Amino acid sequence: MSDELCFASATHTSARIRRKALSPVELAEALLERIDRHNERVNAFAHLAGDLALDMAKQAEKEVMTGTSLGPLHGVPVTIKDLHELEGQPFEQGSRCRAGTVSATDSPVAARLKAAGAVILGKTTTSEFGWCGVSRSPLTGITHNPWKHGFNAGASSAGAGTAAAAGFGSLHQGSDGAGSIRMPSHFCGVLGFKPTWGLVPHIPVRNNDQVSHVGPIVRTVADAALFLNATAGPHPYDHTGLMARTSDFLADLEVDVRDLKVAFSADLGHARVDPEVAALVDAAVRVFESFDCAVEAVDPSWGPDGPEIGRFFWAVHESPLAEHLEQWEAEMDPGLVACIRAGCGHSAETYLAMRARKLAYVEQMHRFMAEWDLLLTPSVSVAAFPADRLQPSHWAQHPWDWLSWSEFCYPFNLAGLPAASVPCGFTSEGLPVGMQIVGRRAADHLVLRAAATFERAQPWADRRPTL
Numbered sequence: 001m002s003d004e005l006c007f008a009s010a011t012h013t014s015a016r017i018r019r020k021a022l023s024p025v026e027l028a029e030a031l032l033e034r035i036d037r038h039n040e041r042v043n044a045f046a047h048l049a050g051d052l053a054l055d056m057a058k059q060a061e062k063e064v065m066t067g068t069s070l071g072p073l074h075g076v077p078v079t080i081k082d083l084h085e086l087e088g089q090p091f092e093q094g095s096r097c098r099a100g101t102v103s104a105t106d107s108p109v110a111a112r113l114k115a116a117g118a119v120i121l122g123k124t125t126t127s128e129f130g131w132c133g134v135s136r137s138p139l140t141g142i143t144h145n146p147w148k149h150g151f152n153a154g155a156s157s158a159g160a161g162t163a164a165a166a167g168f169g170s171l172h173q174g175s176d177g178a179g180s181i182r183m184p185s186h187f188c189g190v191l192g193f194k195p196t197w198g199l200v201p202h203i204p205v206r207n208n209d210q211v212s213h214v215g216p217i218v219r220t221v222a223d224a225a226l227f228l229n230a231t232a233g234p235h236p237y238d239h240t241g242l243m244a245r246t247s248d249f250l251a252d253l254e255v256d257v258r259d260l261k262v263a264f265s266a267d268l269g270h271a272r273v274d275p276e277v278a279a280l281v282d283a284a285v286r287v288f289e290s291f292d293c294a295v296e297a298v299d300p301s302w303g304p305d306g307p308e309i310g311r312f313f314w315a316v317h318e319s320p321l322a323e324h325l326e327q328w329e330a331e332m333d334p335g336l337v338a339c340i341r342a343g344c345g346h347s348a349e350t351y352l353a354m355r356a357r358k359l360a361y362v363e364q365m366h367r368f369m370a371e372w373d374l375l376l377t378p379s380v381s382v383a384a385f386p387a388d389r390l391q392p393s394h395w396a397q398h399p400w401d402w403l404s405w406s407e408f409c410y411p412f413n414l415a416g417l418p419a420a421s422v423p424c425g426f427t428s429e430g431l432p433v434g435m436q437i438v439g440r441r442a443a444d445h446l447v448l449r450a451a452a453t454f455e456r457a458q459p460w461a462d463r464r465p466t467l
Contacts, residue, residue, distance in 0.1 A: 024064070073113065196418045208317040263374070268306065310403055335400045383427045
């Protein structure tokens with residue numbers, strides 16, 4: 001029974017806690033027991049805060065019993081990615097450069113989750129400074145895919161994706177600068193939602209030209225909506241955020257989307273995709289046709305411009321980490337070191353010229369999206385592969401370029417568009433695959449409703465890895 005509790009949705013456990021039918025302490029203890037049994041195999045946690053979780057759960061239970069006004073996540077456990085601060089807890093960002101660092105404050109998302117009544121389980125693993133799409137770091141080692149030990153769990157929110165799939169709670173905070181919510185969700189067989197840029201505040205504002213999005217990795221669409229209801233909205237310290245929250249994200253999720261104009265691009269006009277992934281996504285797209293949506297295959301004209309733009313900015317925006325090389329290079333991820341060096345030395349003129357290309361590229365994307373309600377693509381070009389590699393063995397090798405197999409993710413960071421990765425099947429080796437659903441700017445609620453429609457047609461939440 002305790003394992004069933006560990007896999008229960010946040011909407012379910014929250015409702016039971018409010019009815020006094022479930023103790024927050026019982027829930028936290030069940031999760032900590034499961035994590036104790038299985039985390040050594042998957043390595044989802046950079047720092048497990050068991051004592052903090054139990055203290056918070058006891059306080060949450062006291063408030064339930066005394067009739068205190070309860071927040072929307074009261075007593076529900078969550079995790080925080082170790083690229084985001086949590087007061088009094090380690091903040092090491094997957095790097096030996098940061099070992100021993102402790103946060104003095106909460107990030108906005110952690111503060112809002114606490115204010116909503118959530119119980120914090122700990123910090124999940126990340127690649128070094130969140131630089132790559134593979135689930136390893138020099139500090140914490142490999143975070144293993146729950147579906148196949150030793151395989152990639154995907155990107156800098158890998159710990160969150162692994163925790164969601166492994167039954168280490170229902171709500172996991174991720175962030176996404178080039179796919180780091182959607183890639184772990186694809187590889188681990190769970191749901192990841194990257195909101196419109198600026199919907200969930202991010203402090204300090206990142207010096208990477210407005211590509212970092214904060215959002216949930218979960219097992220159900222309703223849980224993603226619950227997370228957003230608790231965290232979305234303007235913040236006085238984030239001058240880049242949206243000035244208003246667009247909706248109640250839980251509203252009308254039970255209503256199927258119909259009669260939408262849906263674009264489907266199998267390759268964005270340029271991307272390589274492994275055949276099994278392509279076949280599973282193609283079949284998943286047909287689900288929307290069954291809801292009377294007009295689905296049309298497209299090759300967007302802007303697609304082939306993405307690789308050069310994406311790689312330039314990824315390397316350039318890693319170049320400030322060069323300050324660590326003199327002291328720490330030998331203990332850093334060699335791929336990150338190569339990426340940093342590739343990004344160094346560009347002139348201001350080169351940067352501004354490329355930025356002009358980027359802005360034109362983004363405008364083309366927004367003009368394209370104005371013609372469609374949704375765009376569907378694969379989430380990632382490949383299924384999980386060994387996590388000691390940057391690229392699958394059957395792909396071209398490169399000292400740092402992992403973007404080659406993730407061409408579907410970073411364009412929607414550059415454009416700031418909402419995008420979800422929804423599980424859509426398994427390869428012949430039993431590895432999960434995701435389909436990406438992209439919406440227009442601020443159409444987060446529509447993307448969630450589309451994901452919920454697909455979830456009812458092709459349920460995934462009951463599929464669990466055997467750890």
